[in-house]
Amino acid sequence: MFEKFQQAFWKALTPDLVADQASTPVATAEETLRPEIVAALGGEGNLKSHQRVALTRLRVALNDSARVDQSALRAAGVAGVMILAGGVTHLLLGLD
Amino acid sequence: MTATSSLELLAPLSGVLIELDQVPDPVFSSRMIGDGLCIDPTSTVLCAPLAGVVSNVQASGHAISITDDQGVQVLMHIGLDTVQLQGKGFTALVREGERVTAGQALIEFDADYIALHARSLLTLVLVVSGEAFTRLAPASGLIESGAPLISIEHNGASAGPVLEEEGEALFSSPVTLPNANGLHARPAAVLAQAAKGFAASIVVHRRQDSANAKSLVAIMALQTVRGDVLQVSAVGEDAQAAIDALAALLAEGCGEAVEPTAVIDIPVVVEASSPTLLRGVCASPGSAFGRVVQVAEQQLEVPEFGSDEPQERASLERALDEATQALQRLRDNAEGSAQAQIFRAHQELLEDPSLLEQAQVLLAQGKSAAFAWRQVTEDTCALFERLGSSLLAERALDLKDVGQRVLRLILGVEERVTEMPDDAILIAEQLTPSQTAALDTRRVLGFVTVGGGATSHVAILARAFGLPALCGLPAEVLKVPAGTQVLLDADLGRLHLMPEEADVQRLLVKRQEQRQRHQREKEQASEAARTRDGHHFEVTANVASLQEVEQSLTLGGEGVGLLRSEFLYLERQSAPSVEEQAETYSAIARALGPQRNLVVRTLDVGGDKPLAYVPMDTEANPFLGMRGIRLCLQRPELLRQQLRGILACAGLTQLHIMLPMITQLSELRQARQFLEDEALVLGLKALPKLGIMIEVPAAALMADLFAPEVDFFSIGTNDLTQYTLAMDRDHPQLASQADSLHPAVLRLIATTVKAAHAHGKPVSVCGALASEALAVPVLLGLGVDELSVSVPLIPAIKAAVREVELTECQVLAQRILGLENAGQVREALLDHQHTTALQPRVLEN
Numbered sequence: 008m009f010e011k012f013q014q015a016f017w018k019a020l021t022p023d024l025v026a027d028q029a030s031t032p033v034a035t036a037e038e039t040l041r042p043e044i045v046a047a048l049g050g051e052g053n054l055k056s057h058q059r060v061a062l063t064r065l066r067v068a069l070n071d072s073a074r075v076d077q078s079a080l081r082a083a084g085v086a087g088v089m090i091l092a093g094g095v096t097h098l099l100l101g102l103d
Numbered sequence: 104m105t106a107t108s109s110l111e112l113l114a115p116l117s118g119v120l121i122e123l124d125q126v127p128d129p130v131f132s133s134r135m136i137g138d139g140l141c142i143d144p145t146s147t148v149l150c151a152p153l154a155g156v157v158s159n160v161q162a163s164g165h166a167i168s169i170t171d172d173q174g175v176q177v178l179m180h181i182g183l184d185t186v187q188l189q190g191k192g193f194t195a196l197v198r199e200g201e202r203v204t205a206g207q208a209l210i211e212f213d214a215d216y217i218a219l220h221a222r223s224l225l226t227l228v229l230v231v232s233g234e235a236f237t238r239l240a241p242a243s244g245l246i247e248s249g250a251p252l253i254s255i256e257h258n259g260a261s262a263g264p265v266l267e268e269e270g271e272a273l274f275s276s277p278v279t280l281p282n283a284n285g286l287h288a289r290p291a292a293v294l295a296q297a298a299k300g301f302a303a304s305i306v307v308h309r310r311q312d313s314a315n316a317k318s319l320v321a322i323m324a325l326q327t328v329r330g331d332v333l334q335v336s337a338v339g340e341d342a343q344a345a346i347d348a349l350a351a352l353l354a355e356g357c358g359e360a361v362e363p364t365a366v367i368d369i370p371v372v373v374e375a376s377s378p379t380l381l382r383g384v385c386a387s388p389g390s391a392f393g394r395v396v397q398v399a400e401q402q403l404e405v406p407e408f409g410s411d412e413p414q415e416r417a418s419l420e421r422a423l424d425e426a427t428q429a430l431q432r433l434r435d436n437a438e439g440s441a442q443a444q445i446f447r448a449h450q451e452l453l454e455d456p457s458l459l460e461q462a463q464v465l466l467a468q469g470k471s472a473a474f475a476w477r478q479v480t481e482d483t484c485a486l487f488e489r490l491g492s493s494l495l496a497e498r499a500l501d502l503k504d505v506g507q508r509v510l511r512l513i514l515g516v517e518e519r520v521t522e523m524p525d526d527a528i529l530i531a532e533q534l535t536p537s538q539t540a541a542l543d544t545r546r547v548l549g550f551v552t553v554g555g556g557a558t559s560h561v562a563i564l565a566r567a568f569g570l571p572a573l574c575g576l577p578a579e580v581l582k583v584p585a586g587t588q589v590l591l592d593a594d595l596g597r598l599h600l601m602p603e604e605a606d607v608q609r610l611l612v613k614r615q616e617q618r619q620r621h622q623r624e625k626e627q628a629s630e631a632a633r634t635r636d637g638h639h640f641e642v643t644a645n646v647a648s649l650q651e652v653e654q655s656l657t658l659g660g661e662g663v664g665l666l667r668s669e670f671l672y673l674e675r676q677s678a679p680s681v682e683e684q685a686e687t688y689s690a691i692a693r694a695l696g697p698q699r700n701l702v703v704r705t706l707d708v709g710g711d712k713p714l715a716y717v718p719m720d721t722e723a724n725p726f727l728g729m730r731g732i733r734l735c736l737q738r739p740e741l742l743r744q745q746l747r748g749i750l751a752c753a754g755l756t757q758l759h760i761m762l763p764m765i766t767q768l769s770e771l772r773q774a775r776q777f778l779e780d781e782a783l784v785l786g787l788k789a790l791p792k793l794g795i796m797i798e799v800p801a802a803a804l805m806a807d808l809f810a811p812e813v814d815f816f817s818i819g820t821n822d823l824t825q826y827t828l829a830m831d832r833d834h835p836q837l838a839s840q841a842d843s844l845h846p847a848v849l850r851l852i853a854t855t856v857k858a859a860h861a862h863g864k865p866v867s868v869c870g871a872l873a874s875e876a877l878a879v880p881v882l883l884g885l886g887v888d889e890l891s892v893s894v895p896l897i898p899a900i901k902a903a904v905r906e907v908e909l910t911e912c913q914v915l916a917q918r919i920l921g922l923e924n925a926g927q928v929r930e931a932l933l934d935h936q937h938t939t940a941l942q943p944r945v946l947e948n
Contacts, residue, residue, distance in 0.1 A: 060218045062225070089144075089146075092215075095215050101121070
């Protein structure tokens with residue numbers, strides 16, 4: 008709590024001193040998404056990037072997460088959907 | 104049992120249910136820890152599945168267990184291998200011992216951060232107390248947070264009390280814990296599982312703490328860390344087999360891959376205390392003979408409820424005001440900068456809005472001002488202490504102290520004045536800064552405390568006053584009657600309660616001689632430091648404040664050889680502005696004047712010297728991480744701003760800028776480029792001198808390549824020693840060997856000097872070695888041009904220079920370079936000191 012506060016404060020004062028959270032994806036080969044999933048995420052144009060993370064998840068960065076169609080995702084076999092801040096959405100695909 | 108009741112556990116998270124068998128981590132899927140369920144979360148707040156008490160929250164915030172009144176214990180573990188995040192991404196919302204209701208929020212987590220940085224977010228919900236349960240939720244699919252998850256039948260049988268085995272306990276030899284993250288869930292489970300295989304009752308010990316080895320949660324609650332020394336004890340028939348097996352298991356890492364650690368042959372070297380001899384840890388060197396004064400904390404009576412809210416509010420605000428003023432007076436009258444800084448920190452604590460806000464809430468509930476204030480300070484202290492860093496734990500003492508000060512003002516209670524003899528040795532559980540400030544330090548000969556460590560205030564103040572101090576004594580020291588004559592030998596970590604007359608006499612004679620020598624050295628402090636054969640050496644000061652600069656000038660300092668610029672960045676919430684920096688550097692430059700040197704070292708912080716507000720990723724080994732120039736080049740604006748601040752004093756003194764932790768030539772070149780850029784912006788024609796610290800062996804070995812590109816070298820012997828010998832100077836077993844007089848370190852100094860002189864560049868030594876009188880002959884003999892020393896030691900080092908002959912030192916230094924170890928070097932130097940002390944003093948004649 009303290010640390011977060013201090014970090015925010017410090018960053019506000021000296022913007023270049025604090026590295027932004029490194030979004031270094033674990034380099035997994037880009038797999039192509041099934042078309043029904045792309046459609047449920049609002050189409051190719053809404054999709055900025057995607058990567059497999061944390062064993063069960065597909066992390067997608069979207070331009071507009073309001074365009075996510077949760078029931079269509081479910082119909083496409085996605086077990087769970089987690090919409091996070093900043094256009095990031097996790098699709099829970101289960102353990103292989 | 105006839106009355107069986109059932110307990111329903113609620114889903115702690117929303118998410119996708121997963122069978123425990125499927126979880127790709129054998130510790131969980133094998134049900135070694137306990138049976139339960141797994142949820143892949145879609146919500147980010149972990150809530151209590153049942154009402155009960157938080158029996159354990161891991162410091163890293165990724166695991167928590169709740170125990171209900173019937174003894175049902177549920178462990179929740181967020182993610183797989185998340186212990187490695189070391190708390191990042193997790194915020195605990197409750198604390199250990201707190202009673203929680205079912206559904207109460209326990210831990211908030213940053214799902215995206217964890218997904219990107221840990222193996223998985225799969226969250227385990229496990230019944231670790233072993234009751235059977237039936238599943239209320241489907242085997243797979245989605246579940247909502249708070250929905251019924253499983254039902255547990257209380258049967259009373261499984262939670263039966265552990266029978267205490269009678270008999271003599273057997274102890275294993277000490278084991279140093281090799282696990283990088285201590286005994287967290289996984290290794291703790293392996294250990295508990297193994298312990299359950301024995302009939303004996305088994306306990307794991309760490310210092311004074313202990314835990315039932317068969318209880319996973321108890322082991323986790325020990326919050327062990329790597330390097331902790333553990334012992335296993337057992338009572339019962341198979342006790343010997345149990346301790347053998349478990350000690351071996353602990354040493355192997357309890358199923359985790361670990362780096363091998365050295366086996367400890369000798370049990371930890373804290374000698375046992377005896378009734379007349381108590382042992383502790385040296386916090387400030389020296390020795391003293393005096394009478395005991397026990398300093399006890401004042402107990403204050405606090406009414407819970409107040410008269411009316413506005414009145415209580417006014418009373419709190421008035422007390423805070425008065426306390427701030429009192430602290431200002433203490434700051435102004437402080438006898439040293441160390442003390443002034445402590446009271447400044449106290450003022451800042453009082454200004455913290457969160458304390459006041461929390462107190463207002465309690466006032467609104469009708470509590471008295473005193474009660475509300477005590478409650479919030481105690482809570483915040485507990486928070487500091489729980490965060491696990493020793494640095495913060497010691498700040499908790501500050502908060503307690505300042506809290507007590509305000510409390511006294513609210514209650515109108517006078518501070519108790521301790522009656523003191525002229526030769527007081529103060530004994531306390533823990534001395535607070537306020538207590539020490541209220542003391543007449545001229546009457547104090549030494550400090551002895553039960554708590555505290557090398558960074559505690561007692562240690563800082565004792566060192567600032569040059570008084571011996573001993574920390575970490577057994578609590579029985581508090582029972583020593585006031586007035587008892589004791590011999591405090593901090594160097595050896597001993598407090599003699601019934602000292603031998605001969606020991607006392609020896610000490611008194613030694614002190615008398617020391618005092619006379621100090622007196623003589625001080626009288627001659629302003630004279631130049633010239634060797635017997637007439638060579639002049641500059642003795643300058645290591646400082647961290649304007650006050651110290653001024654003090655150094657009165658003690659004969661001939662300039663500043665090391666200004667530790669970190670002081671500008673400490674104890675504040677934000678980086679200092681360029682203007683503030685410029686003002687401070689200029690004030691110091693003016694105090695020194697245009698003739699003297701001022702060497703400013705640029706910001707030298709890193710994982711080992713953390714600044715509260717410079718966020719840094721936790722490093723496995725901060726000494727080999729982002730420190731000094733590395734950090735500054737990674738965050739260039741920090742360095743540029745500092746250079747701008749420093750350059751503001753360019754015309755006022757002989758300005759030198761020094762870069763710490765230089766390893767590569769490219770670092771020097773990049774920093775020089777910054778300096779030239781900033782000088783150009785300011786329109787400076789002449790650049791200040793730019794030099795580097797030699798503290799990494801690489802820089803010493805490449806000094807011939809660095810020399811043409813610098814204006815000077817300054818050798819930081821503390822870091823150079825630990826990097827050369829690969830020994831941490833604070834390591835409990837190695838500290839005594841991490842000696843800067845090791846021939847390897849001296850050879851690096853010789854290499855550096857040779858390279859510098861070949862290019863006509865001067866070399867100074869600013870590390871602790873320069874402040875050691877014994878080392879002066881070898882440093883001068885190796886060709887060092889200047890010694891920069893800690894302020895109080897300036898007269899002693901100047902005196903040491905005056906005692907030697909340079910040509911003799913050169914011969915001695917060459918001989919020393921061929922010796923085998925630091926012990927031999929010290930012996931040679933002691934011999935030399937004896938022979939020179941016997942020679943007549945040329946200068947005095």
